[in-house]
Amino acid sequence: MHGPSCAGWGRQRWIYGEWGTSALGCPIRPSGRRLLHQSSASCRRRHHRHRTKRFSSRVTSASGVSHCTAPRKQAEEIEARGVRDFVHLCDPSGVRIELYWGPTTDGGFVSPAGVPQFVAGELGFGHYVLLVPDLDEAMAFYRDVLGMKLTDYVIIGPGMSVQFLRCTARHHSVALTAVGPISALHHVAFEVTDIDQVGYALERATRAGCPITATLGRHKNDRMLSFYMRSPAGFEIEIGCGGRLIDDSTWVVSHLAGGDEWGHHGLTADSMSPAGALMAVDYDPLSEEAMTDPHALYAQLRAEDPVHYMAHYDAWALASFAAVWQVCSDTSSFSVSRGPTPNQILLGEPASDLTFAGLDPPQHRLRRRVLAPYYTREAADRDNAAIRAIACSVIEPLVRDRTRFDAYADYAHVVAGRFAATKAGVPVADADWLREQIAASFHREPGQRGTSEANMAAAIAVFTYLHDLVVASRHDRQRATGVLASLLDAVIEGVPLTDEQVAAELHTLMVTGSDTTEFGLAAALYHLARDPQQRTAVIADPALCIWAFAEALRLDHPTDILCRSARRDVEVGGRLIRQGQGLLLLWASANRDDAEYPDATRFDVHRRYERSLIFGHGQHKCIGEHIGLRMGAVMLEEFVLRVAMFEVDFAGVQRRRGEFLKGFNRMPVDVVIRDRTVSTS
Incomplete structure (x- = not known):
């Protein structure tokens, strides 16, 4: 000082x-x-x-x-x-x-990062902001004991203010606020000479993976243009330029409502609350922990910050059931136009309006109407025999010839891929190749953020195949079956679908149909193997299979995250979402919310739901809900009908890494075959 x-x-x-x-x-x-x-x-x-x-x-x-x-x-x-x-x-x-x-x-000081100069010298190093338990006592100390002067104060919320104190010509060297019975350092600020140096600092922080806790913005009182990042110790660091200097002879103490002229998204009264100030969770959807097994992070988010602002992306992560349910229910306030996947919202990867999954009402409803007849409850009843026939054709040789196999790769993935192809109108002979390409398009290497060239090549291969199929089927309509036939005939508002639109719809159906249900089957076997009592109950009563499968989807949801963006300013869970900001709906977290499901992290085949997010909710609820539930139940039934007992080799279990779809993609099981002939009718 x-x-x-x-x-x-x-x-x-x-x-x-x-x-x-x-x-x-x-x-x-x-x-x-x-x-x-x-x-x-x-x-x-x-x-x-x-x-x-x-x-x-x-x-x-x-x-x-x-x-x-x-x-x-x-x-x-x-x-x-x-x-x-x-x-x-x-x-x-x-x-x-x-x-x-x-x-x-x-x-003078020489910066190892190449910063030419800090604004310091007679002004001091910058400033710091303290959270104090007793504001009056702290103010008395800094003013009466240390001799500092009050510059101004800012009202940041009901009964909350920040007092700014100076001891040099700098607007403030210390700021104090009381947010509860805690004492903590909120942030330390350093001033550089110009906006370029602020930009360079932001670039270095971004490249280093530092969490950006408040976006670029300008404060009202000291006029500092700055951003905030979180230090490894947990407090924040502000880097800015253009701070105001005070003339003691003319300055008059004043107060302001709100702290910023613009920007600084993430710097709110909530962020300075005891929970916000002390919160240890550092959630980045593209981090290694989040992409591998995020459930510990999700539990912390639900407990401490269920509507969590990610300043680095200027986006929100919604971890609670209530928040996700609200957003899914409100298509007037939230859109999928920027894309439904995390990479589109967080990294700006291009969105597509070729498929119904990327459309808002009313276009979404018109396109979905073409597909809906194939995915109703009645359609699931009609498809039951076909699903069971495929499941039997795959499981029968497995249990006949082996006592160990991979329930995901050898069984569920094959069944789901072949049925998805049949349903879509894609030649079944190509189903295995397609499912491998789809899996490759979602494969993520350690440390990978976003879509790689290999991912893109696999996705292009799938789309090119489907586009060629569409073109060939237009010229030879006898080749077109299933959903493909209806898409080729579809006319929406007087305009037929283009080849690209038809191919995109088939791509969506193949991905959702052959890369999610099998995750659910693998999860069901995993959780049953961990609970011998429930495993015995399901083997004894295959009618419980549908509930075991649904409970596995709830507990280990294969669609980890889907996204929206705000059409307007709207409040969610007590937090103000600004127009244009992205929202990540953490399905896998919302489905483990104790506020909605008592003892939510416990697997229970006898659990029944008053409402559920297992297949989503609202306008974009999964179109394949009934087909997916039927297919999962049938695959599990055909498995337990053939085994007297099974064990999972937990050491060999593997989860797919990813920011969008994730689940168990290696599930080695040891089986003991029943001693009787099994009826599969």
Whole structure:
């Protein structure tokens, strides 16, 4: 902390008259939290040195500080700081403050990151903001003891204000706010010379993967243009430029409502609340943890921040059932036009309006109407025999020839891919190749963020195949079956679908039909194997298979995330979502919400649902709900009808990594075959 004169520090001698406890009841002791305040080089050194050394020698006799003020230790600390002498004390919140004089370092600071200059010198290092349990006590200390001046204060919420204090010409060196019975450092700010240096800092932070907690913006009071990022220690760091300077002779204290002219999304009263200030969850949907097994993160989000702002992406992650349900119910406020996948919302990958999955009402409804007859409950009844025949043709040789196989790769993935092809009107002979290409398009290497060239090549191969099939089927309509035939005949508002639109719809149906249901089957076997009592119940009563499959979908939802963007400003879960911001609907989290499902993380084949997000909700509810549920139930039935017992090799289980679709894609099982002939009718 800089001051034009050190004479004022002489008051410490009598304010801290008892040499160990301040007149404010603040003990002079070391603290793990350390903030350095610099005194001015223009101090009267002789007087200041005398007062500081005298102060320091008296502090030595105070209890609890001898280890910091013993001569040898004191000398070491003085040398480490590069100063002639210093003294330390604590503010009422326990924050350690160091007062020193006589810098002994030569030359200016050289930034290892290449920052040409920081705005410091006589202005001090920048500023810091503290969350304090007692604002009045803290203000008394910083104003009456340290001699700082109130510049202004900002109202940030009901009963909440931030007090800005200065000790140099800088608008503020310290800011204080009380948000509850906590003492914490909210952020430290450093000022650079121009907007380019702010931009370079933002670029370095982004490349390093630092969580950006508040986007670029400008404060109202100090006019700083800045952004915020989270440090490894958990507090935030602000980098900005253009801070206001104060003329003591003309400045009048004022108050402002709201802290920003524009931007700084993520810097809210909520973020400074006890939960926001202390929250340890650092959620990035594209991080290794989130893409591998995000359930620990999701549990923390549900408990601490169910509508979570991700400043790095200027987007929101919705972890609670209630928040996801609200967004799915409101198509007037939320859109899929920017794309339904995380990479589209977070990384700006291109969205497509060729398929109904990327359309808003009313176009979505018109396109979906063409497909709907193939996916009703009645259609599932009609397809039951075909599904069962495919399942039997795959499972029968597996259990006949082996006692161990991969229930995902050898069974469920094959059945789902072949039936999806049959349903869509794609030659079944090509189904296995298509499902492998689809899997390759969603494969994510460790550390990968976004769609790779290999992913894109696989997706293009699938789309090219389907497009060629559409073109050939237009020329030879006898080849067209299933959904393909209806799409070729479809006319919407007087306009037939293009070849590209038909191919895109087939692609959507092949992905959702051959890469989600099998995850559910694998999850069902996994959870049944972990609970012998429920496993025995399902083997004894195959009628429970449909509920076991549904419960597995709820507990390990294969569609981890789907997305929306806000059409207008709207409140969700008490948080204000701004127009244009993206929202990630964390299905896999919402389906584990204890507020909706009692004991939500427990697998229970006897659980029944009043309402559910297993297949989504609202306008974009999964069109394949009835077919998917039937296929999963049939695959599980045909499995348990053939086995007297099974075990999962948990050491060999593997989850697919991904930001969009994820689940068990390796599920080795050991089976004991029943001793009787099985009827599969």
